[in-house]
Amino acid sequence: MRKLGLIGGTGPESTIIYYREITDGVRRRLGRDRFPHLSIESLDVFEVLDFCKRDDHAGLVDYLARGIADLASAGAEFAAFTGITPHVVFDEVARRSPIPIVSMLDMSLRYAADRHYGRVALLGTGPTMDGDFFQRPFRSHGIDVVTPDDEDRRYIAKAIETELEYGIVRPTTQKTLRDIAVRLAERRHAEAIVLGCTELPLAFDGIDLPVDVMDVMRIHVDALIDRIVGE
Structure with missing residues (x-):
């Protein structure tokens, strides 16, 4: 199995659902008792929203790109956002990312x-x-x-x-x-x-x-x- 890295905290409630649904879904898909290895970098949804309200897309890119870099350092082979709002700068973050990001x-x-x-x-x-x-x-x-x-x-x-x-x-x-x-x-x-x-x-x-x-x-x-x- 490939290791996933999640940018969580955008917000916490959806991050919990992502974790539960992914771990349970992998076990069901495999038909046996196996859970995937994954890492979560929990960021702050309110910071994300503040960047958007200020139209500070460069700041948002930096904020999210640092989170992706941390996931890559933790061994994640690919990454994903657990919120859709960060996709406002998806292309820019993807260009800076050392690992692929799966777009919602x-x-x-x-x-x-x-x-x-x-x-x-x-x-x-x-x-x-x-x-x-x-x-x-x-x-x-x-x-x-x-x-x-x-x-x-x-x-x-x-x-x-x-x-x-x-x-x-x-x-x-x-x-x-x-x-x-x-x-x-x-x-x-x-x-x-x-x-x-x-x-x-x-x-x-x-x-x-x-x-x-x-x-x-x-x-x-x-x-x-x-x-x-x-x-």
Whole structure:
């Protein structure tokens, strides 16, 4: 098996899920009691968000690249981010990285293309919804990406930063997030709702929607398991 290095802490709740799902997934994939070797470099999601709010992409690249270098020094053969927001500077970090980085965006785009989606609705952090780093590759493959209106974007971003990053899941927040997703499906004709923050699955667990759900974390985890076991 190949050793994976994870940039964790972006945020902690999703890092815990990545660790659990990868270790359990490898054991199930192999059909025997084996766990993979992996290293986690836990960074600070709030520092990542601050870099984004200041448009300090150079500082964010340096911050993430140091984490990747630490993982490589620990023997990781490839790496991944446990949050989607760091992908705003993915290409720059990948160029500086001594080991390959598996992109959450690339895996999500492949998933959407395989299902022939024409339009998806993106939910995520402020930098993810307001930026273009997620939308751009989808557009280049003929997939339209829509986002909530300004008020709903602010609500989602606040819920992620003040609740979900701490593992807090309130029923009222779940209902509001579901209502936003349903409006995007019905009014913007989205064929799938993209959970474009790795904490959002906490809020959508057990929530029914009228369209498909793209859980980017689950898609990414499956791809990482493939690479660990050599598939």
